Amino acid sequence: MITIEPVGDWNWEAEVSGDAARPSHAVTLAGAIWDILAARELALPPGRLRFSVRSFSDMRDVHVSLEDRPVESGRLPSDVAVADAAGRADRLKGDFLVSLRIMCPGVWWESGVRYRAEQLFAFQVDIWKSSLAVVTLETYSDAWLTMDTREREQLAVHAVNEPRLRAVLDDITSLMGVPPEPGDSNRHATPTGRGFADPRVEGFAYSDSWGTYDVPARARRLRQLLPPSEGEYEEITDHPVCYFTVRRGDQVLGYVWASVGEDAAGFEPRTAAGNAAFDAGAEWVLRLREAYEEGLSAIDALGWLARVPVRPEMGCIVEDTPQQAESLDALEDLSGRY
Structure with a gap:
């Protein structure tokens, strides 16, 4: 990790x-x-x-x-x-x-x-x-x-x-x-x-020191890059999640995800990518906030993100269809391990 x-x-x-x-x-x-x-x-x-x-x-x-x-x-x-x-x-x-x-x-x-x-x-x-x-x-x-x-x-x-x-x-x-x-x-x-x-x-x-301390620390670091919000998707879920990989050039920046069973969505920065992962992650969360304001469910927001144009510094979604992880913890593990 x-x-x-x-x-x-x-x-x-x-x-x-x-x-x-x-x-x-x-x-x-x-x-x-x-x-x-x-x-x-x-x-x-x-x-x-x-x-x-x-x-x-x-x-x-x-x-x-x-x-x-x-x-x-x-x-x-x-x-x-x-x-x-x-x-x-x-x-x-x-x-x-x-x-x-x-x-x-x-x-x-x-x-x-x-x-x-x-x-x-x-x-x-x-x-x-x-x-x-x-x-x-x-x-x-x-x-x-x-x-x-x-x-x-x-x-x-x-x-x-x-x-x-x-x-x-x-x-x-x-x-x-x-x-x-x-x-x-x-x-x-x-x-x-x-x-x-x-x-x-x-x-x-x-x-599990990484899960206990690093996951919350990453969330706080990402949150510090964002303006306050009065409404957005939940940040955690106990359900499986669907996700897209976000890549810029040959570097994976992280994973934008949505819960399969409830209205939760977010971005997991790939820690190994450094500051670029958090900067890009903040932009993807802002896009999720747009989808929330439009009344889209979390899963529908994920599909919407795959279609809308994005700025180059945000990276781009690389899969045609979303991948699935058995839990948000499994996706967090992936983003911190590789």
Whole structure:
């Protein structure tokens, strides 16, 4: 499953001085970490970079800021905008917190198939007061676990993916010269110095953590993109659902659905597609609201959606006839798993 919040995280802290304490070193270090991830297809372009320099005494005082910069490779110092921001940071005098964060698309393997997620990993490099470098690595997939976050055994998935994570942790440890400090056990899993504790032995802190937490979190994230509404279809159902797949180019964005047995309909964003899934999902929900205002039943609204023209950024329905899922939970599972 691909999650909204990290499945686990790791931290490396190393004292620095001289050139390694300059703000521009955060860029060099981030480039090296990108390359470590990229060597295992755990960082693929385009990543998204954020860079900032803040006064240590007042974090609201931002001296340098670079937002949403695309990352194509580990050669970050050669990127004009990144190099300019780092150069301006190097010329500052005083105590600062330097932060560089990159969201990393990447791939995992399952049943011999290569799947891409737009945020498989994220990492951050912080330099505190020109004396301490801190690297934080986060993963948003359970492909490294022997059981997924819905408590289903996945030994074959673990076998092909876990060594890639372990190699990344080892390489970042060699780069930093200090061992990682695993993050705390969370709702999804328990990180260790070499990966994750085996949930078959340790157990999970919560039953079906993905269904319990990620499904509501996805719904809230989608709802935040929508204006208030006085009338619309119900968002949940206990009945089977019919659905259409929404695709833009070669990327599946999600699934627009309607209940077979009651007036419920909605959109399930494909988590692996990232922000694009939620942006498109909001547009499809707005179309469902139009159908509701016209008095269409949920099932009729689904058929109407297949006929009306849509904007390219929304993606398009790819099937001629709707597919059927035994439950909304099954469709949610599909949208979070692949």
